[in-house]
Amino acid sequence: MSPRPTTLRITPALAVLIGLAAVGLVLIAFRFAYGLGAATNLSDGYPWGFWIGMDILAGIALAAGGFVVAGVVHLFGGHRFHALARPAILTAFLGYLLFIFALMVDLGRPWNIWWALVSWNHYSPMFEVAWCVMFYTGVLALEFTPAVLERLGWDRLRRLWYEGVPFFIMALLSLFTFAMTGSGQWTGIVLAVLVLWETLMRTGAMRRDRQMPVLLIMAGVIFSTLHQSSLGTLFLITDKLGPLWYTPILPALFFLSAVMVGPAMVIVEGIMSARALGRRPELDLLRPLGRAMPYLLALYLLVRLSDLVLRGVVLEAMRPAFTTAWWWLEIVLVLVALAVFATPELARRGRGLLLGAWAAVLAVVVHRCGVAIVGLDVPEYARYVPAWSEVLITAGIAALGVLGFRLAVAFLPIYEDEPGAAAPTARAVREPAVAPAPVDHRIPVGG
Numbered sequence: 001m002s003p004r005p006t007t008l009r010i011t012p013a014l015a016v017l018i019g020l021a022a023v024g025l026v027l028i029a030f031r032f033a034y035g036l037g038a039a040t041n042l043s044d045g046y047p048w049g050f051w052i053g054m055d056i057l058a059g060i061a062l063a064a065g066g067f068v069v070a071g072v073v074h075l076f077g078g079h080r081f082h083a084l085a086r087p088a089i090l091t092a093f094l095g096y097l098l099f100i101f102a103l104m105v106d107l108g109r110p111w112n113i114w115w116a117l118v119s120w121n122h123y124s125p126m127f128e129v130a131w132c133v134m135f136y137t138g139v140l141a142l143e144f145t146p147a148v149l150e151r152l153g154w155d156r157l158r159r160l161w162y163e164g165v166p167f168f169i170m171a172l173l174s175l176f177t178f179a180m181t182g183s184g185q186w187t188g189i190v191l192a193v194l195v196l197w198e199t200l201m202r203t204g205a206m207r208r209d210r211q212m213p214v215l216l217i218m219a220g221v222i223f224s225t226l227h228q229s230s231l232g233t234l235f236l237i238t239d240k241l242g243p244l245w246y247t248p249i250l251p252a253l254f255f256l257s258a259v260m261v262g263p264a265m266v267i268v269e270g271i272m273s274a275r276a277l278g279r280r281p282e283l284d285l286l287r288p289l290g291r292a293m294p295y296l297l298a299l300y301l302l303v304r305l306s307d308l309v310l311r312g313v314v315l316e317a318m319r320p321a322f323t324t325a326w327w328w329l330e331i332v333l334v335l336v337a338l339a340v341f342a343t344p345e346l347a348r349r350g351r352g353l354l355l356g357a358w359a360a361v362l363a364v365v366v367h368r369c370g371v372a373i374v375g376l377d378v379p380e381y382a383r384y385v386p387a388w389s390e391v392l393i394t395a396g397i398a399a400l401g402v403l404g405f406r407l408a409v410a411f412l413p414i415y416e417d418e419p420g421a422a423a424p425t426a427r428a429v430r431e432p433a434v435a436p437a438p439v440d441h442r443i444p445v446g447g
Contacts, residue, residue, distance in 0.1 A: 013276070014406065017399040024396010027389050028105055036108060039389045045381025048106075050390045053372030055102035055397060057231055058365045059095055060133075061258045065269065066092025066140060067224035068262030070217050081285055082211075086147060086414050087273065088266050093140040094404045098397050100137065105393065120179055125233040131179060132227035135172060139220045142168075143212070147412045162213060169215040170194045173222070229255040235371055243313040244327045245375030249303070253367075256303060260296040261364040263289040264337070267357035271350055277409060283350055290353050293341040297360065301334050326366065326374045333363035 010018075031039035042049050069088040072081055104110040116130035142165055149158040173194060178187040198215060201208040208214065232254030235241060247253070267286050274281035308314050317324060337359035346352030373384065408414055 014403075017403050017406075020392075020399035021396050021403060024393050024399065027393045027396065030389070031105060031393070036106075039387070039393075041385055041387045041390070043381050043384070045378035046376065046384035048372060049384055050373065050386035050394060051102055051106040053369040054365070054394050055106070056099060057368035057372050059099045059102070060228065060231065061254075061261055061364050061368060062265050062361065063092040063095030063099070064224065064228065064258040064262035065265040066095075066143075067221050068259065069266055070143065070212075071221045081288075083282055083415070084266055084270060084285055086144075087269055089140060089143050090147075090405060090408055090414055091265065091269050093137075093144050094401045094408075096133065096137045096140060097404075098401045100133070101400075102394070102397050105397075120182070122180070122182065125230045128180060129227045129230045129234070131176060132223045132230070135176060136220060136223035136227070138172070139169075139216060139223060142216055143220060146212075147408075147414065151412050165213045166198050166215045169213070169219045170198070173215075173219055176223075225255065225258075228258040232371075238376070240376050240378050241371065242323050242375045242377060243311070243316050244308070244323060245371050247307050247311065249307055250371070253300075253304065253307075256296075256300045257364045257367060260293075260300045261360055263292055263296070264357040264360035267353050268361060271354045271357075273405070273409070276406075279415070281350055283353070286350075286353055287348060290341050290347045290356065293356065293360065294338055297334055297338040297341065301331070301338065304331075304334075323370075323374055323377075326370050330363050330366040330370065333359045333366060337363065 027039065036042055040049060040051075065088040069081060069085050104113065107113060113130075116127060117134075119127075121127045142161075145161060146158060149155075149161065170191060174187050174191045177190045178184065181187070194215065197206075200206040201214065209217075229251040232251035235246070235250055236248070238246070267289055270286050271281045273279075308317065317327060337356045340346050340352055340356030340359065343352070347356065373386075376384070
């Protein structure tokens with residue numbers, strides 16, 4: 001593979017991204033200057049629209065590759081996928097930062113966003129979502145920190161980071177437990193389990209990952225999976241959502257779709273970024289992810305269709321309407337992805353993997369937008385159609401994410417592509433140790 005670039009050359013594609021980002025930022029300034037009414041088509045009947053559907057619901061789902069790959073590599077022994085871990089973490093980190101930025105744009109009073117930290121409403125799913133998003137963004141920042149320390153050559157600080165992070169995670173998970181339960185007893189139990197777990201790893205009784213603290217990865221998986229489902233819970237209280245979209249198992253569908261789209265996003269990121277950077281995609285690592293996709297897609301499709309049958313609303317899928325066509329678009333995209341990944345001749349090729357992954361990604365986007373936008377019907381108000389400024393602001397935020405990824409790849413050790421570099425072997429990574437061995441600067445340490 002080619003060496004990691006250290007400069008950033010302005011290409012036509014990069015210029016387009018810069019232009020989109022600039023337009024988006026100008027429109028965001030206009031939104032804050034003149035208010036939501038001037039910049040959007042939102043109303044009292046449709047207070048949530050394109051930004052919630054695309055930037056929040058779909059955006060968070062598409063960032064699921066971070067916890068999926070990190071869990072596979074550092075919790076379940078999939079060390080062969082180590083080269084995919086850091087790009088996936090970067091994608092998730094940027095995704096959550098942009099999600100928070102987009103949420104600030106959408107909120108009528110964004111300066112009050114901190115209130116969730118001190119106002120503990122245990123009856124609101126938004127309370128749990130807010131805490132999970134804030135904590136998981138912090139976890140992603142910690143998971144990405146080794147890339148920065150490695151680039152700066154701060155080995156001693158890297159070792160201090162490795163030793164100190166588990167204690168910070170213990171405090172974080174204990175605080176989260178107390179905030180969610182209000183129970184000192186449960187908080188004490190969780191803290192005792194975490195202390196015991198870390199003690200067993202430090203004494204060598206349990207295997208200790210020498211590249212990433214296990215408690216950090218566990219916290220990332222916990223926070224991410226919790227709020228993926230809770231986003232679906234938010235829409236259980238609405239009575240304006242059509243029968244093709246409203247279901248008591250909406251939280252389960254949100255969770256399943258996030259798990260399903262995680263490997264797909266890693267495939268999309270792996271192939272698209274390789275093409276953009278002139279690298280060879282890691283097809284030997286992406287193909288196993290593709291082999292897992294038929295099972296995830298089939299499970300999601302089975303649950304989705306069985307839900308319609310058990311609720312007795314199958315005929316709704318035959319009614320001529322735009323909402324019905326939107327529902328069928330989701331199903332067709334899932335079927336296309338399933339057909340591609342289940343066909344060995346297609347799934348072995350980069351183009352086939354990319355086609356199937358894009359179909360799965362778009363299926364999740366269509367489902368989330370169906371729940372947040374298309375499936376809603378408030379007869380007393382004119383039906384919501386996104387304003388052009390809403391679309392361009394979302395495009396600008398997405399462009400900022402791509403630019404951020406490109407800058408990180410240019411100046412930080414994101415890929416294991418330097419001459420002689422290789423991912424740590426399973427034995428080296430998993431053997432117990434009290435402190436990590438000195439870090440080879442050619443080997444990304446993150447996950």
